[in-house]
Amino acid sequence: MRAISTTIAAGTLVFFMSTQVWASDAGHTSEAMEHAGKAQAHGEMGHAKDALQHAKDSLAHAKASRDDHAASHQHMDEAIKHLEEAIKHADMGHGPESAKHTEEAMKHMRQSGH
Template sequence: MMKTLTSLVAASALALCMSAQVYAKDAGHTSEAMEHAGKAHAHGEDGHAKELLKHAKKSLDHAKHASKEHAEAHQHMDEAIKHLEEAIKHAEMGHADVATGHMDEAIKHMQKSGH
């Protein structure tokens, strides 16, 4: 009985540690996506489409990773990805103002993703 209880406690502790790593990794990608989205937005406000583009692409990469890791919890991250892709498209055309609007929406959805 004691051996079974000890095994159960050990298995539970291991499962908890493993799940914490998944959530920490997910939160890391979301955090990185937010950081680069904020930088892209700031550059967009200054009219710097090239710098906006660079940070929007990095934000998109991290947002996709976050979305894949916990898809069921990331409906908002999927919306953020759509806005990041639109921001990149408009930044490539030199439309910093339109791209900035999409960055704003992407940031809102990342915040609502809960991570």
């Protein structure tokens, strides 16, 4: 009985310790997606300054995600290219064009599997 209790306690401890690893695994990608969505929305509304900031934040998280997940590297590279274009267009005041690039970036982020 004591061995069963010890096994259950150890298993529970391992489970809770590993959930943080799983949560951080997808953290940068979800942050990148969230900021890209906000960048797209602001771009569609013509708020280039806000779209610029969210696209920059998304880019930073996308790069961190790419570095964390080499297997999904290709899709994150494409997402990064589109986010860089979104930043360029938002910086020029082209909200709708920026929104198109952030939408493409989000497609690639989804395809990265993280």
